[in-house]
Amino acid sequence: MPKKIIAGNWKQNGNLKSSVTLTKGTISALARMKCKHEVIIFPPSVYLIPIQKLVSKKIKLGSQNVSAYDDGAFTGEISASMLKDLKVNYCLVGHSERRHIINETERALSGKVTRLFENNIRIIYCIGETLEEYKGRKTKTILRNQINSLIKQNKGNLKKHPKNLTLAYEPVWAIGTGLVPSMSELSDIFSFIRSTLNKVDSCYSSIKILYGGSVTPDNAAELMKTNHMDGLLVGGASLISKKFIDICSTI
Ligand code: PEP
Secondary structure, three states: OOOOEEEEEEEEEEEHHHHHHHHHHHHHHHHHHHOEEEEEEEEEEEHHHHHHOOOOOOOEEEEOOOOOOOOOOOOOOHHHHHHHHHHOEEEEEEOOHHHOOOOOOHHHHHHHHHHHHHHHOOOEEOOOOOOOHHHHOHHHHHHHHHHHHHHHOOOOHHHOHHHEEEEEEHHHHOOOOOOOOOOOHHHHHHHHHHHHHHHHHHHHHOEEEEEOOOOOOHHHHHHHHOOOOEEEOOHHHHHOOHHHHHHHHHH
């Protein structure tokens, strides 16, 4: 069975002590259960260095953000080459909180993707519609536009390294709300995303697609029955070691 991906996005939560405890607890539980899947944690940037010292083959390290620019006069930013220095394996781009709260534009997202490709850091690129767009039945239009914009601006890199990109479908209205799409909605959307990628180029068939939005130990197994779903991006539930491990063990 191909490896599934289970990613935990800690967002702006915790402190040094709790982050170290959470990492250690997650790693030892994964070792006990002989987890064969790709498990990635995304701690806050300031904790990447102490956590990098703890990670083993059992777990991959991800950054929640990266600068759209190479090194230079960009106060407060962290470049892809700096992440590479820390042996960061993955980076999130396009998370709805960065699109809608920080107001990141498609152009900024494209710069981030390019820098990550240049530094050989794998990208988890989030796409998804808002509640208003969902109610207006615009989900597929939004997803098509987001996918096409990503591909158009990174065609060369993507063709060379399609495996460096993973998509995460995260309906904005499902993030942190306890709401999840129905199984038939998810099946329709995942088939749509897969066929949109295939229509652009058959070399994109290797791109994995995750689901994110109110994933819990109670719904993870059911969600993973969706065709074309290659894993889960978990927010709130990844902050509690037992919940995150329970999600990993149900897959
Ligand atoms: C997320 O922020 O990526 C997320 C999926 O959050 P939650 O699981 O808390 O809905």
